[in-house]
Amino acid sequence: MKRLVILIAALALIVAACGDDDDSTATTAGAAGTTATTAPAPATTAAPTTTEPVPEGVQAKADACALGETDGDLNLYNWTEYIPYGSLAEEAEVTDILGAFEEETGVKVVLTEYDSNETMLAQIDAGVGFDVVVPSDYMVSIMRSAGLLVKLNPNAIPNMANIAPEFTDLPYDPGNQFSAPYQWGTTGIGYKFGSIDDENGVSWGVIFDPAMSEANTGFISLLDDERETMGAALIYLGYSLNTTDPAQVDEAADLIKATKDRLAAFNSSGYWDLLTSGETVVSQGWNGDFLFAYDEASTDDYDAYEDFGYAIPTEGAAAWVDTIAIPATAEHPCSAQTFINFLLDPFIGAELTNYNYYASPNGAATEFIWEEILEWDAIYPPQDVLDRLEFFADLGDFGTYYADAFSAAKS
Secondary structure, three states: OOEOOOOOOOOOOOOOOOOOOOOOOOOOOEOOOOOOOOOOOOOOOOOOOOOOOOOHHHHHHHHHOOOOOOOOOEEEEEEOOOOOOHHHHHHHOOOOHHHHHHHHHOOOEEEEEEOOHHHHHHHHHOOOOOOEEOOEHHHHHHHHHOOOEOOOOHHHOHHHHHEOHHHOOOOOOHHHOOOEEEEEEEEEEEEEOOOOOOEOEOOOHHHHOHHHHHHHOOOEEEOOOHHHHHHHHHHHOOOOOOOOOHHHHHHHHHHHHHHHHHOOEEOOOOHHHHHHOOOOOEEEEEHHHHHHHHHHHOOOOOOHHHOEEEEOOOOOEEEEEEEEEOEOOOOOHHHHHHHHHHHOOHHHHHHHHHHHOOEOOEHHHHHHOOHHHHOOOOOOOOHHHHOOEEEOEEOHHHHHHHHHHHHHHHO
16 A cells, blocks of 8 residues: 545546555465556656665665566565465466466565555564565655665566556656556445435445434444545545645544444455445445455355445545555565566456456556456546546655544544
8 A cells, every 4th residue: 555635637547455454464376458448647746855765785686686586585565365366366266376476486475464554664664574565656655755665677577568658657656666556446435235325426425424324323334544534534525635734634533533423343454344244334445345345245146236336426536556566674676576577467467457356557458357347437437437536645744644633533
């Protein structure tokens, strides 16, 4: 799994997933043009101009890596269930990406999972030696500024050329010098049909408005994520999710606090299961998580899509890009760059989307993405929906104000 004011323009659909908590799972595994959809583009927001230097040793090693070179086992730190491997890949009928990489390179992959950008950042800041991380757009900006990311070596990652033009010069990392886009998506509302009035679209009011949400008291969930949840409240109030006006942030925090008694939970790592199991009927979350959950809940005799839906609210919503990057604590930067190059292969990039149900920033992957995904509005939205999206931007030191306000709202 970012920070500044970014508005929506025409480009190619982008939006990402995130979460909150710390799940650690070690595993080994094995396997393996241009998108027609237009995505929202961030308004011109400069990337940080002050960047702390990366430790010379790891940067020098990364700069010297040759194409396909490996220098040890790969320690991957990724979002929960965000890459197909083992039984997850088998059940989804897609390539076991980690197993395929192991088979191709002889490198063992050790996977550890997290459910929030902030959890990941704390681990890297503490010096934990992960080789590849998956920060969201705004987090790339933060980590760059702190000298926590290694500059990528283009010679070791020629598949960077497969990235769609819309994703090659975004404000959080112009030119993709420190990261490569991994997936993109939206944050909206998953819900059980019949629980809300969706005839004319779905409003954030089904969560935040007392009258609209009263009937579902105790069956509503919000993400346990300061930027996402504060952002949703800000959008509902008519503000930018990147505002740096303290009064607007305070108003959003007050709204969340007033909503708290109607919630079942603040949850970022299992909200989709709460919805499909009936513990909630309305939930804020990431599009791919909901769609994957509906798919998982369906059987030969039951189609969960007849009972559950996903909507980008009428007031607007967050759009995001998740990336792949190498932290300054990496012990195996050559294996890391070989892995990034592997993920940017057109077929492998498509399999990520076929598994995650998030849109791909890999333009060359389009021909391998399942047709039903490319035609799915919840994954590749039409232009009128794209126009209602807003990217997260770097808030700088003001991010602490958001964190404190959100913490107070939950207490």
